[in-house]
Amino acid sequence: MxxxxxxxxxxxxxxxxxxxxxxxxxxxxxxxxxxxxxxxxxxxxxxxxxxxxxxxxxxxxxxxxxxxxxxxxxxxxxxxxxxxxxxxxxxxxxxxxxxxxxxxxxxxxxxxxxxxxxxxxxxxxxxxxxxxxxxxxxxxxxxxxxxxxxxxxxxxxxxxxxxxxxxxxxxIPISNHAHVNKKKTTCTKQFLVTEIIRETLINLLNKELVYSFTVFITDFYKNIKNKYIILSIIFIKNIRHKKIIIGNKGGKIKKCKIQSQYKIEKLFQKKIYLNIKVKIK
Incomplete structure (x- = not known):
């Protein structure tokens, strides 16, 4: 039965x-x-x-x-x-x-x-x-x-x-399952990556800059070695905010890249290449 x-x-x-x-x-x-x-x-x-x-x-x-x-x-x-x-x-x-x-x-x-x-x-x-x-x-x-x-x-x-x-x-009512057993979210991998970068940067920044940037994925693909290549841009409102996000000698954005890459690799369970640029929108 x-x-x-x-x-x-x-x-x-x-x-x-x-x-x-x-x-x-x-x-x-x-x-x-x-x-x-x-x-x-x-x-x-x-x-x-x-x-x-x-x-x-x-x-x-x-x-x-x-x-x-x-x-x-x-x-x-x-x-x-x-x-x-x-x-x-x-x-x-x-x-x-x-x-x-x-x-x-x-x-x-x-x-x-x-x-x-x-x-x-x-x-x-x-x-x-x-x-x-x-x-x-x-x-x-x-x-x-x-x-x-x-x-x-x-x-x-x-x-x-x-x-x-x-x-x-x-x-929970009786009904057929809507997802395969191993699925953890309905969000796309690209969305999860933008959220990880955003979370990492938020925790590195002062409170007032939480809403001052958006993260956009420009490239997201697997290369011939089955490695994820992820290119992203952080859009910022003005030059002052850009300097804050990049940090002294690029220290803050480098830290954001390292921490984000670690979290993404942990989520995907494989090595990735991540590049982050900062631009004024």
Whole structure:
């Protein structure tokens, strides 16, 4: 007798820097989403794929919510997140510490109205020394969320993620798998490379330059020795920013190339050639 297979879609939502990207990477056991201590580093929706025996689900990392949206691009990302919420089998509403403000209330109101299949996940519990302090906060959240499931985890330290995974698996509907078993993401290799370069550079730069550049892949192919050749350009707004990114005697961009190449080789499991140029757009 043929056993049922299970497939569904899960999205992680929440404000900036609550650990959405870390949670996605830990659950699918692959580093496909940017992790940085700087805010707003996830710029688009990134989909990972989790597969274990009969169960498979797409796990979507969404850009973080914030207090105000200053341009049409940011507003579109917010609309995209809200539209995706409507389609999900499970919504992981991720929070950290004791933060619950008007942004969380706004998101919760939308979710309750459009897709009530959500859970609350409180992340970074490893940073809370006195766990008893969580009890009144959990009680407050429980009242706001009509006694929905609340999970305590540390994505970074891999604490209690197993409990969360067990719950998700139970809620995934019967359906055919959409992806082959070894697939970890729906993103293209080119996209993952641009994200790795962007992540590396973000972590090398000052906070104010996070949004001041874009990464573009000009060539991406395998040579006759089956080695990936990757040529990329970092487009920057002005000469001052270009000098900052290149660094003293080219030191910063060289460091970016070395670190990015190491991460890409680790992801692809093979040697690559990477070249990075910096140009003013």
């Amino acid at each position: 043929k056993k049922n297979t299970f497939f569904g879609k899960v999205i992680i939502v929440g404000r900036t820097n609550v650990g959405k990207s870390t949670l996605l990477n830990k659950l699918i056991k692959s580093n496909i989403s940017i992790i940085s201590h700087k805010k707003n580093t996830t710029q688009t929706h990134i989909t990972g794929v989790y597969t274990s025996n009969l169960t498979q689900f797409e796990l979507i990392d969404s850009p973080g919510l914030k207090n105000n949206y200053t341009n049409n691009i940011e507003k579109k990302k917010l609309r995209d997140t809200f539209n995706l919420i409507n389609e999900m089998n499970i919504i992981i509403f991720l929070i950290s510490g004791f933060i619950w403000s008007k942004e969380e209330n706004r998101l919760l109101k939308y979710i309750k109205k459009n897709n009530n299949n959500y859970i609350i996940v409180i992340n970074k519990i490893d940073l809370i020394d006195d766990k008893k302090l969580l009890l009144p906060f959990i009680l407050k959240i429980s009242k706001l969320t009509s006694n929905k499931e609340i999970f305590l985890i540390s994505a970074k330290k891999n604490i209690y993620l197993k409990n969360l995974l067990i719950y998700i698996k139970k809620k």
